[in-house]
Amino acid sequence: MAEATRILDGIEIPAPGIWEVDTAHSRLGAVARHLVVTKVRGSFGVFGGTIVVGERPEDSTVEVRVDTTSINTGSPDRDQHLRSPDFLDVERFPEMTFRSTKVERAGETGLRVSGDLTIRDVSRPITLDAEFDGLTGDPWGGRRVAFTATTEIDREDWGMTWNVALETGGMLVSKKIQIEIDVQATWKAEAATEAA
Numbered sequence: 001m002a003e004a005t006r007i008l009d010g011i012e013i014p015a016p017g018i019w020e021v022d023t024a025h026s027r028l029g030a031v032a033r034h035l036v037v038t039k040v041r042g043s044f045g046v047f048g049g050t051i052v053v054g055e056r057p058e059d060s061t062v063e064v065r066v067d068t069t070s071i072n073t074g075s076p077d078r079d080q081h082l083r084s085p086d087f088l089d090v091e092r093f094p095e096m097t098f099r100s101t102k103v104e105r106a107g108e109t110g111l112r113v114s115g116d117l118t119i120r121d122v123s124r125p126i127t128l129d130a131e132f133d134g135l136t137g138d139p140w141g142g143r144r145v146a147f148t149a150t151t152e153i154d155r156e157d158w159g160m161t162w163n164v165a166l167e168t169g170g171m172l173v174s175k176k177i178q179i180e181i182d183v184q185a186t187w188k189a190e191a192a193t194e195a196a
Contacts, residue, residue, distance in 0.1 A: 011109065012135055013132065014135065014145045016055050017052070017053055018050055018052055018053075018188045019050065019051040019052075019145055019188060020048075020050055020185055020186055021048055021184075022184045025184040026181075026183045026185075027181070028043060028044045028064075028066060029043040029044075029181070030042050030177050030178065030179055031178040031180065032155075032174050032178075040073055040078075042071055042072060042082070043072055044071055045072055046066070046070035047064060047066040047070070048065055049063055049064035049183075051185050057111065058104060059103075060103045061099075061103070062098070062113060063097070064097065064098045065095055065096075067094065067095060068088045068090045068093060068094055068095060068096055068119075071088065088120070089120055093119070093120045096117070096118055097118045098115055098118075099115050099118075100115035101115045109132040110130065110131055110132075111130040111131070112127055112129060112130070113149065114127045115127075115128075119158040119160075120160070122158045124153075126151055126153060127151060128150065128151045128181070129150055131149070132145075132147055142186055142187060144185065144187075145187075146183065147183045148180075149179075149181040150178065150180055151178075152176055152178055152179070153176070153179060154175050154176055154177075
């Protein structure tokens with residue numbers, strides 16, 4: 001098996017190949033404002049994905065699948081509402097996906113990952129501000145890579161327009177949602193060689 005790491009500009013980075021998201025050590029979260037002033041945090045408990053690292057970082061791709069029924073904000077009533085047609089409509093759309101279309105370097109360890117986010121069968125372009133957090137070995141002889149990423153989306157762009165106006169001004173739930181991602185991925189395979 002080839003080495004799972006290499007050096008680029010003096011930094012140890014993942015080798016070209018397939019890295020699989022370790023969901024037990026990753027988190028896909030979202031933050032919304034409630035009553036204008038407080039933050040409500042939630043996360044999805046069931047998801048999976050792959051990072052295909054290219055020869056150059058810019059040649060890499062990311063694909064993630066998320067089980068929308070697995071939303072958890074710590075409140076069963078709120079979670080049921082988020083699963084309803086007012087928001088994720090999980091009966092009709094049990095999965096949301098992200099597929100990258102472009103990866104750009106942004107500084108020494110930063111990346112801008114653009115791609116299509118599909119929720120409720122609506123696909124919209126987003127850009128994640130990502131950070132390469134490093135590589136490490138694990139006790140079982142494997143190699144692991146870590147990334148963090150954030151972005152902000154307007155939920156109404158995906159048809160999630162439910163809200164309640166407040167007498168004091170503003171809305172019950174913010175339109176803007178902060179996406180927070182922490183990913184640990186494990187080395188699975190070398191990059192496939194192109195057929196001659």
